[in-house]
Amino acid sequence: MTEQKARTQARGVLLPLALAQFICSFAGSNMNVMINDMSEDLDTTVQGIQVAITIFLLVMAALMIPGGKLTDRYGRKRLFLLGLIIYGVGALISAVAPGLPVLILGNSILEGVGTALLIPPVYILTTMLFHDLGSRAKAFGAISAAGGVGSAAGPLIGGLITSAISWRAAFVFQALIIVVIALLSRSLKDPVPPDPTREFDVRGAVLSAGGLILIVMGILAADNSLWLMLVMMGAGALVLVGFFVSVRAKERSGHEPLLSLSLFRNRTSNLGMITQNAQWLMLLGFSFVVASFLQVVRGYNAIETGVIFTAATIGLLASSLAAGPLSKKFAQRTLIITGFALTVAGMLLGLWIVQGTQVAWAFAPGLLLTGLGVGLMLTPSVNVVQSSFPESKQGEISGLSRSVSNLGSSFGTAIAGTILVAGIASTPGQNYAISTIVLAAVGLIGIAAAIFIPRKIPTPIAEPAS
Template sequence: MTHLGTQDGTSGGGAATPAAGTTRSPDRTAPPWVIVTLACLGQFMVLLDVSIVNVALPSIQTGLGFSDTGLQWVVNAYTLAFAGFLMLGGRAGDLLGRKRVYIAGIAVFTAASLVGGLADSPGVLIVARVVQGVGAAFLSPITLALLTTTFPEGPKRASALGLWSAVAGGAGAVGSIAGGLLTGYLSWRWILLVNIPIGIALIAGCVRYLDHRRSEGPRRLDILGAATVTLALLALVYGIVNTASYGWTSPQVLPPLIVGLVLLALFCFVEERVAKVPLIRLGLLRARSVAGGNLVGLLMNAAFLSMWYFVSLYLQNVRGFSPIQAGLAFLPHTLMVMTGARLSSRLISRAGTRPLILAGALSALAGFVWQSQLGPHSDFVLMVVLPGMLMALGVGLVFTPVAAAATSGVAPADAGVVSGLLNTSRQIGGALGLAILTTIATSRIQSLSGDAQPSSDNLVSGYGLAFLVAAAFVVLGAASALVLPRVAKNRS
């Protein structure tokens, strides 16, 4: 592992100088590798739960008696709560202290995982998933804020962000693998129960090593701003996830989207004109690095989330893979995501953010176009593994520079809310992209199949079109990278 120093440039055992805008208690100072480990494990646990349930959904439906329409809420309940509360969670860490909020978020997430793993009815599992999402929303922004407030901009922060990005990017693929193995060899319940030992270890590490940091400014929470942005995000994500079952103009989709946009506009008005201590200073959004980084993250995630989703459908619905086989098929993806993230962390100080984002976009674009040429009996290595590796390499290359850009120049007092903003952009992008691509794929399959059961050829045609549209999202993301400052290299 690349050696990481603390904010004052000392090695792990030295005392770090408190960042401007924060206070620091006289607690023990953690070695930097411990901070990175705690941040990476927290983010891994959160993102693992986004993907780990997908392979287990058929077993969950059989075990608890879910209806076809109700089953989607095993995934959507978590996504909805996670995305809706991210901004509030990020600001809570800034105001109340990151150690306190991080431990609370982990505790809530772990307890909800236990309840979900022991659930005896669909209702209990869905409620547990909602609570999991809320806990995730409070702990996830802290993982990035811990790194940006511990390491100054430069190679040391880039190295830390590279590890964080490798873990975050690989969590989706690892989730598919772990979900298949746990479901196949144990039970679907273990996709939730596996969080318990991780959560306990994280809490112990946080209690032992993290210092209590919070803003020196007023600790007043912008209640009106927090309420409007949380309700806005909940409405938007609710409308988006409902597109999987209803049309875009249906009462289940269009009204929530309109309400969400209106509330988002109201939130901007509150922050600009009403709030004395705003939840987020809108001036931050006018910074090219922050705005550009969030826009790139939104568009890229709209494409990247579909990679695992549609490849998994292809392997199980067309090729007849078991959950275990489908999970193991994603192992090359995981390795390439981690390789790309570590490579970008080493190159970012010399190349800057924009060239790395463009390089990652080019790799992902080639992979998506290649993957769109799938057939029902295509060679597995040539048409699944190799294009998947290109897409995954692009994911890894893009994650670190996007995180670096979106948090560049941000004061420590705003680190949590800006981290929450970036995570929100990614979640909204992923949900929106998957909704659009699922609608496009389903429409193509239905138009080819009519009232008959879809054939393998028809399924592959729909999936292939989804990959081509995902490639278009990658192109838009690459174009958005031009918004980033021309000189975006880290200082040594």
């Protein structure tokens, strides 16, 4: 009876957790269909909106590791609720933004900080509440499906709201969903009490965030100056080296660092995080490329662009919901490899069909196949990473895992956007083709990493109580 009650309670918390992942992923892609409307209303350019989107994704990536670590000290539910509040305030500020700077404050900064605080608890709580691989795969399947659908359906929902009301109403929609999540989270309980005595590595947090920010901003600077790009990326790499040196020094002195270096000694988890980074890079990058091409080159409005993305949403939802049952029949590695293969095939199919026709629905077959591929591999990649560590490491690995995924998202938007505006080719259509090929090549890297993931994930060894 007690075990059954625990299972019922665990299933009950899935809805607010899945909704939280949905709205954060939605925020990362829904602005893609508002590019023309927002740039005209805010008196900025397509590149200005791209910068706002990229900064949002970058803030998430840079602060996700500190956000995961803070859950140990202040508690998972407390951080989750605090993240909801900050996110909601940011959404409302974005809705009334008079110009690009205020939009960046509300959307890029506050919504990014809110997401970095509320997303690590989502994955930590799921790992702690669902113990066996089967039930955990189902739970992660629901959450990954919500996140994937949020990213894929973001253009459609955003397009509908923008066309029916205004792009500003899309941010009000986000704030309303946040209120719903907060109400559903009232019965949410933290399975492990917080430990206020836990150290927090401020220096490590600053170094890790600074390094990631410099690298992504360097990519954004590529279309202005190749030398500036190299300098910023080189500086970012040096700052990250300083971060790892700082972590090692703290561990040797007996203090608790932001991240334990032992997290990077787990080969299975490292491979899983490579696949996560590649997945989100491809998904967000391709979404930005297609949305930009449809609006800037083909002249489609927000709703027309959003409707075309329906094919990707259908594919992603179908394969995400099937990920749990499939995980019982196939190895996680097999699902990830198949997912990457389908995604690459979908991108190249879309490129091949679209280049020869002006018909809007020519995008549908490629987007459907891409959605199927991404949905198939999101859940097993999360499972591989989270299941590689005991409960005592869930705060750290959840923050690191989400940071790696969101870094992929910011890389995808930054790289694709930079290629589109850099004028590499003589026509915008050719730049679209180059962007797609680059993103597809990332899928080959994902396949290479997935091949080396073990067929059976080793059971993590719990650390002895201190």
